[in-house]
Amino acid sequence: MEKMDRLRDAITDYINEKGVEYQRLLLSRTFYTKLKKEADEHDVPIDLPNMEIKDNVDYDFKLLP
Incomplete structure (x- = not known):
């Protein structure tokens, strides 16, 4: 669960x-x-609030205020 752990740690x-x-x-x-x-x-389940999926970007994920 590498991706999930990475995202959880970032959050x-x-x-x-x-x-x-x-x-x-x-x-x-x-x-x-x-x-x-x-x-x-x-x-x-992937149950994350305010999640937006973007195409053609140069990052895996970003957290914004």
Whole structure:
């Protein structure tokens, strides 16, 4: 569950550093596809608030205020 762990750690770090939750979570389509595959393999839902999937971007994910 590498992708899921990486995203969870980034969200936790963001909250700890900023003191607030993110308002928008941008995911590249490639990262989302891999994340969805991991979630399906482990029978875990992807339930993240304010998630937006973007095409043709040069990042895996971004957390925005």
